[in-house]
Amino acid sequence: xxxxxxxxxxxxxxxxxxxxxxxxxxxxxxxxxxxxxxxxxxxxxxxxxxxxxxxxxxxxxxxxxxxxxxxxxxxxxxxxxxxxxxxxxxxxxxxxxxxxxxxxxxxxxxxxxxxxxxxxxxxxxxxxxxxxxxxxxxxxxxxxxxxxxxxxxxxxxxxxxxxxxxxxxxxxxxxxxxxxxxxxxxxxxxxxxxxxxxxxxxxxxxxxxxxxxxxxxxxxxxxxxxxxxxxxxxxxxxxxxxxxxxxxxx
Amino acid sequence: xxxxxxxxxxxxxxxxxxxxxxxxxxxxxxxxxxxxxxxxxxxxxxxxxxxxxxxxxxxxxxxxxxxxxxxxxxxxxxxxxxxxxxxxxxxxxxxxxxxxxxxxxxxxxxxxxxxxxxxxxxxxxxxxxxxxxxxxxxxxxxxxxxxxxxxxxxxxxxxxxxxxxxxxxxxxxxxxxxxxxxxxxxxxxxxxxxxxxxxxxxxxxxxxxxxxxxxxxxxxxxxxxxxxxxxxxxxxxxxxxxxxxxxxxxxxxxxxxxxxxxxxxxxxxxxxxxxxxxxxxxxxxxxxxxxxxxxxxxxxxxxxxxxxxxxxxxxxxxxxxxxxxxxxxxxxxxxxxxxxxxxxxxxxxxxxxxxxxxxxxxxxxxxxxxxxxxxxxxxxxx
Amino acid sequence: xxxxxxxxxxxxxxxxxxxxxxxxxxxxxxxxxxxxxxxxxxxxxxxxxxxxxxxxxxxxxxxxxxxxxxxxxxxxxxxxxxxxxxxxxxxxxxxxxxxxxxxxxxxxxxxxxxxxxxxxxxxxxxxxxxxxxxxxxxxxxxxxxxxxxxxxxxxxxxxx
Numbered sequence: 001x002x003x004x005x006x007x008x009x010x011x012x013x014x015x016x017x018x019x020x021x022x023x024x025x026x027x028x029x030x031x032x033x034x035x036x037x038x039x040x041x042x043x044x045x046x047x048x049x050x051x052x053x054x055x056x057x058x059x060x061x062x063x064x065x066x067x068x069x070x071x072x073x074x075x076x077x078x079x080x081x082x083x084x085x086x087x088x089x090x091x092x093x094x095x096x097x098x099x100x101x102x103x104x105x106x107x108x109x110x111x112x113x114x115x116x117x118x119x120x121x122x123x124x125x126x127x128x129x130x131x132x133x134x135x136x137x138x139x140x141x142x143x144x145x146x147x148x149x150x151x152x153x154x155x156x157x158x159x160x161x162x163x164x165x166x167x168x169x170x171x172x173x174x175x176x177x178x179x180x181x182x183x184x185x186x187x188x189x190x191x192x193x194x195x196x197x198x199x200x201x202x203x204x205x206x207x208x209x210x211x212x213x214x215x216x217x218x219x220x221x222x223x224x225x226x227x228x229x230x231x232x233x234x235x236x237x238x239x240x241x242x243x244x245x246x247x248x249x250x
Numbered sequence: 251x252x253x254x255x256x257x258x259x260x261x262x263x264x265x266x267x268x269x270x271x272x273x274x275x276x277x278x279x280x281x282x283x284x285x286x287x288x289x290x291x292x293x294x295x296x297x298x299x300x301x302x303x304x305x306x307x308x309x310x311x312x313x314x315x316x317x318x319x320x321x322x323x324x325x326x327x328x329x330x331x332x333x334x335x336x337x338x339x340x341x342x343x344x345x346x347x348x349x350x351x352x353x354x355x356x357x358x359x360x361x362x363x364x365x366x367x368x369x370x371x372x373x374x375x376x377x378x379x380x381x382x383x384x385x386x387x388x389x390x391x392x393x394x395x396x397x398x399x400x401x402x403x404x405x406x407x408x409x410x411x412x413x414x415x416x417x418x419x420x421x422x423x424x425x426x427x428x429x430x431x432x433x434x435x436x437x438x439x440x441x442x443x444x445x446x447x448x449x450x451x452x453x454x455x456x457x458x459x460x461x462x463x464x465x466x467x468x469x470x471x472x473x474x475x476x477x478x479x480x481x482x483x484x485x486x487x488x489x490x491x492x493x494x495x496x497x498x499x500x501x502x503x504x505x506x507x508x509x510x511x512x513x514x515x516x517x518x519x520x521x522x523x524x525x526x527x528x529x530x531x532x533x534x535x536x537x538x539x540x541x542x543x544x545x546x547x548x549x550x551x552x553x554x555x556x557x558x559x560x561x562x563x564x565x566x567x568x569x570x571x572x573x574x575x576x577x578x579x580x581x582x583x584x585x586x587x588x589x590x591x592x593x594x595x596x597x598x599x600x601x602x603x604x605x606x607x608x609x610x611x612x613x614x615x616x617x618x619x620x621x622x623x624x625x626x627x628x629x630x631x632x
Numbered sequence: 633x634x635x636x637x638x639x640x641x642x643x644x645x646x647x648x649x650x651x652x653x654x655x656x657x658x659x660x661x662x663x664x665x666x667x668x669x670x671x672x673x674x675x676x677x678x679x680x681x682x683x684x685x686x687x688x689x690x691x692x693x694x695x696x697x698x699x700x701x702x703x704x705x706x707x708x709x710x711x712x713x714x715x716x717x718x719x720x721x722x723x724x725x726x727x728x729x730x731x732x733x734x735x736x737x738x739x740x741x742x743x744x745x746x747x748x749x750x751x752x753x754x755x756x757x758x759x760x761x762x763x764x765x766x767x768x769x770x771x772x773x774x775x776x777x778x779x780x781x782x783x784x785x786x787x788x789x790x791x792x
Contacts, residue, residue, distance in 0.1 A: 048270065050277050050299055051628045052324035052411070055368070062371075062392035076271075093770050094277055094298045097269055123318070126785040127302035128777055129769065147411060296745075297768040304753070305777055305784050341652070471715065474677040474742030485715060487676075492719035560652025563711050563723050565678065576681040576709060576723075579652075590778075592681035594711075602745040631768060 040162040041071035046081035050088030053115035053148040060151035089117040276627025292608040299631040307591040320411040328361035329568035331415040337575040338417040349541040350419040364398040365569035376621040419544030459513040463619035474599040477571025482515035489567035513622035571596030595629040654723035674712035677742035682754040735761040753778040
């Protein structure tokens with residue numbers, strides 16, 4: 001196996017000892033380093049490009065900023081790719097397709113949410129047909145904020161993903177950017193509709209909630225108008241509750 | 251794919267294209283019924299990017315709506331802002347000062363160049379593919395597009411999604427020395443358009459586009475085509491000249507019309523429009539005289555907007571065609587938000603011609619025809 | 633002679649065209665109006681806009697009895713354009729208490745998707761349309777989002 005020993009910069013205390021042992025000269029660390037180098041520098045991208053961010057994403061692979069320089073190639077099929085970049089708003093009609101394409105990608109795979117629509121839904125968040133953040137559908141590793149993010153920020157996001165992969169392979173692991181409300185949405189305790197283990201009372205409660213929404217978007221807000229202090233307390237209790245759930249789940 | 255379309259004994263095959271397909275310019279699904287390689291029937295399914303913008307407009311006030319309109323046609327946000335703000339101005343009876351009119355015209359023409367550059371790059375990418383050489387022209391056109399985006403960034407602070415128009419004028423006046431840079435950029439781009447024209451020497455490009463995707467003048471008019479698609483079919487119609495708005499009545503717009511109606515004609519019309527836009531920008535820079543850029547009555551309170559209950563339609567010529575806004579005012583009863591805001595997207599009509607045009611073509615021509623119509627799915631679905 | 637003058641007597645239009653109020657005509661003459669305009673050169677289909685007006689009680693003036701409530705109704709506005717030199721648009725409205733309006737598809741193929749979209753979002757049925765399916769929303773969607781009694785943040789199952 002042709003391994004370039006000269007370029008190694010990782011000095012483990014046991015390394016010298018292993019080098020002196022016949023047969024162990026192909027040290028595992030070096031192999032690991034090669035794997036890490038190849039994994040981080042050949043991140044092939046599957047563009048889940050739907051709207052405005054798609055144009056900036058094309059710009060990041062065009063004349064001024066070029067993601068090819070870190071070995072990332074844009075391939076239009078999920079089966080060749082390692083990273084899915086979700087660039088743009090995902091609607092309720094589109095979300096099952098995103099999930100299906102994500103499942104078609106081979107492991108190991110990563111997902112980058114590009115732009116505020118993919119991160120949280122932006123100002124379309126409360127609209128009937130829009131998914132409030134792609135992390136409710138697929139797990140997201142890196143968020144690139146902006147509306148849309150500039151082309152160089154896409155490059156920066158990819159570099160961050162590389163750092164994350166390196167850190168993961170070294171066993172360190174990088175703390176994932178978790179948000180309480182997101183964790184609540186994808187809480188495995190809450191089974192989705194169609195799951196046989198789902199509590200039927202949850203479905204009923206959800207249907208009741210949607211039936212009682214009333215006329216107009218603001219009517220439900222006026223109906224349970226309460227003093228501001230009460231609301232703040234309730235919300236705080238909600239947040240505390242979700243954090244407790246998280247800790248229990250972990 | 252519907253199960254009833256599958257018929258193992260028949261000669262026809264159903265092929266699903268999209269919604270995630272690299273050449274559908276966004277998320278668009280089209281179901282093709284094929285006889286071998288030939289298309290017998292095509293059924294388009296849009297709506298994968300329906301973001302409920304018209305519903306959102308009913309909840310917001312007039313001033314808040316402009317940034318949302320940026321996101322419809324994300325390749326030409328400037329003209330989108332102008333379309334909705336002109337509808338507001340007509341509904342509320344606001345006057346736009348001369349300097350803002352000229353500035354809006356310059357921005358619209360610059361945006362037209364940027365939009366057509368992006369179209370040219372992605373169109374050749376669709377035809378040639380990354381390996382077939384289409385990527386080279388894309389690199390060139392994106393290089394020039396960045397120059398125009400830099401101009402917009404100097405003016406508004408954003409690469410796109412500018413939010414620079416407001417009812418009654420513009421928010422950002424030009425920075426010092428901007429005109430000189432614009433002239434310089436125009437001088438840079440003009441000779442490079444001649445370089446793009448070298449693609450017409452390519453036998454492959456001509457074979458892929460000539461005679462492909464014919465739209466007859468009758469079909470174009472009947473399906474409500476507008477913009478370059480209509481002009482490539484031989485209809486001499488351009489709102490900039492025929493129903494002038496902004497400062498278009500102060501300059502002479504030369505409209506380029508092609509009679510062939512195929513993909514090559516649409517290419518020629520757009521390239522000619524780029525040249526015309528460069529000429530217009532140069533001419534309009536001379537008309538940019540000092541003065542205010544917002545109306546004499548600045549919009550300070552929402553009370554001004556409340557007393558408008560009419561219904562207006564305003565259509566302007568964007569890079570893709572006639573973008574119209576049908577606005578139903580809220581009036582006294584319903585507050586300072588439009589009661590209903592209907593957008594007339596040119597791309598929706600361009601896409602609706604597909605079931606008429608596609609039958610008889612090969613599968614590979616779908617990509618060419620789709621690309622030549624220049625659809626933006628954010629605008630089709632809204 | 634402008635289109636307005638030519639059609640004024642036939643369709644009982646007001647004296648002068650108003651910039652802000654397209655004329656309202658009876659729904660039975662909707663197709664006739666479109667056909668007459670098409671003959672007059674308005675060959676380009678621009679748009680159709682359906683608006684939902686829920687039942688509404690107007691505010692009473694001081695010292696007067698409250699006026700009778702306005703029943704639920706739909707307004708469908710159609711815009712046509714005459715292409716070419718000195719291009720102009722012509723808009724008219726029909727007002728209906730049941731959301732059923734005759735289609736303009738036989739006259740203008742461009743009405744196809746626009747009418748499907750209005751059916752999808754506002755729930756106005758275009759009678760005679762050969763293929764009136766949903767255009768924007770999924771086919772199993774419940775309700776018509778642009779009606780006024782449809783909340784903007786209506787719960788969609790897995791997400792809200």
